[in-house]
Amino acid sequence: MTGRIDYPGSSLPEVSEDESSESIIIPPKMEPEDIWAFGILVVHIYNRGLPFKMPQGAQVTASVLDSTLPSHPGRAATSRGLDFVVWRVARDCWHPLPSHRPRASQVLRIVQTHSNQVHMPETMLDLFSHVQDEVPDLTSEIRVQPTAPAFVGPASYARVRARWGPPEIAPRIVDVVLTRRDEAVPLDSTGWSRPLLDELVRWRRLRHANLVPLLGRCSIGGVGYAVSPAYTHCDARTWLADEDQNAKRRESSDSNAPLMKLLRDISNALAFLHEQTYPIRHGNVHIDNVFVPPYPSMGHRELTVNGCLGRFDRVLSFDVNDPKCRRAISEDVKMYGSLFYEVLRSRYQFPHDNSPEDFHGLRKRREGDVQLVHAIYRDTFERDSPIVEMPAIVGYINQLVMHALAGKA
Structure with missing residues (x-):
């Protein structure tokens, strides 16, 4: 079944009549909501369309199960000047799972230092840093059955089926595919191969309804994997x-x-x-x-x-x-x-x-x-x-x- 998800909002705390107004502490608005609003604002500026509302719990669950994000008229936005990277950041900001939205510091850094080219870091350390910064770590939410067999994917890849259980949609789970380079590709001390890190950076920087989404990354048995929807098997x-x-x-x-x-x-x-x-x-x-x-x-x-x-x-x-x-x-x-x-x-x-x-x-x-x-x-x-x-x-x-x-x- 699908449980309802209540997003925390900014509201005044209940105060009894005998409390002094000076003692009232207004809690800050939760960052996931601010980040969502930022993404909507960016699209609204360039699209001149009406922002859509925060999704309800059932919508969040459906989006995650289908590995989809809210639709966005990319071509219309581009014609109004919404460049490639800002559009990608906006998409990240309204990810259906609040825990997967970038932090404000990440948004600021990307917007200030971005390039409209799919720029690739040169060193292994830089690659790993960008993957850590841009690709959500799903390790704690991924479950691989011990008997799950690996199956043959495209050349130089190995894949295994797994299940992803984001806490926001519990008790529902999502079938996913974990992908790594085959065993002939050497791994570094962190369990990642350079070719896979390189591809993760490129993959994560593309957003379109007809491009396979990269859901995140994980480490299983000390080996790094890309996490993609189940249909990629x-x-x-x-x-x-x-x-x-x-x-x-x-x-x-x-x-x-x-x-x-x-x-x-x-x-x-x-x-x-x-x-x-x-x-x-x-x-x-x-x-x-x-x-x-x-x-x-x-x-x-x-x-x-x-x-x-x-x-x-x-x-x-x-x-x-x-x-x-x-x-x-x-x-x-x-x-x-x-x-x-x-x-x-x-x-x-x-x-x-x-x-x-x-x-x-x-x-x-x-x-x-x-x-x-x-x-x-x-x-x-x-x-x-x-x-x-x-x-x-x-x-x-x-x-x-x-x-x-x-x-x-």
Whole structure:
């Protein structure tokens, strides 16, 4: 069950009539509330939107169980001048768990010394210091069953399932995944490897609904781990196979809509990264690094947010005038084209395929949508240098999603 969470607020203490007013001590407002208000204020200034209220207990529990944060119109805020780091700080400030919000001193230091680039500390000591400062330590709240088997993740990673029990949502618990580099990567005296610390800094500095969130860090048996949502135990390949089987079983005209939604979500994440003042390259746009949360069901007709892009060890930001910038962003676009083919190849015949066009529901598609699918693939993957950018692709994919929901694409 979900228990109600009461946030401490600032209020005058009850005083009897015979007490002197001089003896009344007004308690200071609790810092978690002040920090929440700071985040709301920042967004309100840049968005000109109305701040939302402090969440109720049920909302907090639901957000933590779903590994989500309150939505935020990132693109609109960016256009009003809300830079990348300030936006990230604002997101941290309204974390649903008060214990995970930054302290006022941390907020002040980040705002005063921030860089809009995904800057990486150079020394191991600096890396560890930044991870300690920016990534919540969940060690005391993580429970790993002694018999829990490690399972194979992407190359150079090892993962194990665990449970996270934040006291604010007790007695509820959250299933999570713990990730470390494999045993071939040496650890320092603190139990961390440099590659994982390096990735944690990059990972923590990115915030978007379609990027896998980093929940925190922990140390188990003297080894450091990243903590991520439970759905990161399995990439999108399994989900795609299930969708293909479902499409064959049911006679549904909108069976391609979930695939289009997945592509839309990943294109949204990349457009967000590429549109920053200092464009950010993800560098690992691959089906192995795409994850699909089990909520809400992608079979629903509404335009839900689902697909998330993970793995952040190659994330890098560039000055827009850097000659390498265009090449790096094009690398992401080309990888997206490969992902585009991977997701849709069971439903569409692509120009280089020799298989017959006998895919489920093909006769119901608009010829214009088929041509658009081919054009996206050709302009992102087949060309040596992609001629389209992610914001344009987002528009094309949204068009395909709408037509797929109507059973035409």
